[in-house]
Amino acid sequence: MNDVAFDASRDIEEYLIEHEHKELLRFVTVGSVDDGKSTLIGRLLHDTHGIYEDQLSAVKRATTTKGSVGTGEIDFALFTDGLKAEREQGITIDVAYRYFSTAKRKFIIADTPGHVQYTRNMATGASTANVGIILIDARLGVLQQSRRHAYIASLLGIPHLAVAVNKMDLKGYAQTIYDSICDEFGRFSKKLGFKDVTFIPISALEGDNVVTPSTKTPWYRGPTMLEYLETVEIAADRNLEDFRYPVQYVIRPDLTYRGFAAEIASGVVKKGDEVMVLPSRRTSRVKAIDVWEGELPEAFAPMSVSLRLEDEVDVSRGDMLVHPDNLPNEGQRFDAELVWMTEKPLDPNKTYFLRHTTQTVRAEIETVHFNTDLETLEHVPAETLELNDIGRVTIHTHKPLFYDPYRQNRSTGAIVLIDSITNNTVAAGMIIETERRRADSDGGVEGPPKSQVSPVERTERLGQSGATVWLTGFPGSGKSQIAFALERRLYDLGRAAIVVDPHDGLGTEPSSDGTAPRSAIEVARRATAACLVTIVAYASPKQDERAAARRLIGESFVEVHVDTSLDRSKKLDQRGAYSSAAPEFERPESPDVVVSLDDIDSEEAAAAIVKVLEKRGLLGSRAGDRRGAGI
Secondary structure: OHHHHHHHHHHHHHHHHHHHOOEEEEEEEEEOOOOOHHHHHHHHHHHOOOOOHHHHHHHHHHHHHHOOEOOEOOOHHHHOOOOHHHHHHOOOOOOEEEEEEOOOEEEEEEEOOOOHHHHHHHHHHHOOOOEEEEEEEOOOOOOHHHHHHHHHHHHOOOOEEEEEEEOHHHHOOOHHHHHHHHHHHHHHHOOOOOOEEEEEEOEOOOOEOOOEOOOOOOOOOOOOHHHHHHHOOOHHHOOOOOOEEEOOEEEOOOOOOOEEEEEOOEOEEEOOOEEEEEOOOEEEEEEEEEEOOEEEOEEEOOOEEEEEEOOOOOOOOOOEEEEOOEOOEEEEEEEEEEEEOOOOOOOOOOEEEEEEOOEEEEEEEEEEEEEEOOOOOOEEOOOOOOOOOEEEEEEEEEEEEEEOOOOOOOOOOEEEEEEOOOOOEEEEEEEOOOOOOOOOOOOOOOOOOOOOOOHHHHHHHHOOOOEEEEEEEOOOOOHHHHHHHHHHHHHHOOOOEEEEOOOOOOOOOOOOOOOOOHHHHHHHHHHHHOOOEEEEEOOOOOHHHHHHHHHHHHHHEEEEEEOOOHHHHHHHOOOOOOOOOOOOOOOOOOOOEEEOOOOOOHHHHHHHHHHHHHHOOOOOOOOOOOOOOOO
8 A cells, every 4th residue: 555655656746847847838829709719728628638627517507507509518618718708798808828738748828809909918918929829710711800910929929820720610621711711811921920830720619620630621631739739849939049137136145145046038058158247247257057956057048047156246136147249239219019008098208117127217208100000900100009009119218228129039129118107017018129329410419308297197187288378568568467367367266377477586587678588488388398377477579589489389378469558558567668768569460369458457358368278278177167256
């Protein structure tokens, strides 16, 4: 009895050791709605005995509740469609991960949604896959959705594609149907970046050519889906040329040990190799390569190891170790493909956190080049990206990154964008080009960094857009009285406003003829960008001056002509502007608002200006909702 127990224990231990050393293959299933992705995975799990008894019993009960499914007694899709909403609608919404193994390999499956509105979910599931399986319904042939999914799989750098022509049972296993689909999709896939494309005719529901060869397709001589997954060559997909070691932790358990822990992103490292630390560019040699079991003579991607160096070199998290004769790109500006993953659109006027390997830096989107129409795959000019959009952008980071193009290295070419306020992940990206150098006359010198708070965020917080109300007219026409009356009225409406007048103490005193200095225009521009209503009260007699302010500030510039008569302006003047000849004044040609204290008082003039601001939408949706008595 003891001998039997000993043998069983030894068998289990041997099995676990054997299982640990099996090669791992990650694959993702993609395709249109109802193409049978979940059914295929369920069939693979069932026929390879990758289902626990309780799971099998639960699916059988659920199948009985739903009713008969084809000629089988199990709805195989229920093995992966675990969400209640998925079962009710009969579609896949979230990414479902499942695991199974055979005598040859271990597998991690990602079952992804087919709907275009779940593109971000598909991108998440496909981001680490070695193989993509795209399903095409034999009844429908190659659809736009089929091309869309193949394009996204190629964009995400999946090297191998298996095209499963599913539901062959519904077309009588006709070879002509299969050949037609192979020809059409084969022509399209040549434009994409896959290493190889393999076609397999299957019926996921009936099990034909999924795990075992089908007698119903005698004309097909290729592998079953499982045979393909067990034999497709993936070892060569690893980048073993470019050594990249982004440091995760510094290990210092005692005074005698100092190691740097990380997963090798790519390449091979050996004991005694010369390595360079980026960004310091200090060099040293590898003294030891440590794992839990002890030292190793060499290590390669994707092993997780600890490196000890011969010299006391300053290394910390976010640094990267490389071979000195094989350096990555270094730069602060590069192009990338972004998959936008949040309902809040891309805001080009704010900074984001950018996570790359083991470091996080601030970055902004300098340019949105185009958005990809996921139905036609055409490039559409765009100014922003919205949920599930995929587009090309130029990114500028606040410190240099050390990276490789995504197709060369999926680890050092991948980025994640994070909202700097909410810490939500907003996008995943693939670096596609090296740094772009500025060709303008500044010699590549970068401008000041952008604000961490964008105008869109300020508008959401304050409930208003920025605006400049530029009051112009004769000296003494009542500009200052109207300005402060307008400020009061806006405050009572729940708006934030500021008055800039000739004696505000901001260093914006006018010239002798009432011309506003450049500093006043700049104050107005900056305050307007901060979503304040900026009320400027200068005579500003020249048309060119006011036109320059309008050009600088843009559509939120509101010119108000205080058209009080010269006689009344002289009587109201308290600064001696008319002690000699009357100052020159160029009347506005087409002001946005005209008011005059000849006919109304400053409160009524302020009310007239507010109406114009509301009509132009510059006060936000809350304007007018908080009016008090007498307003």
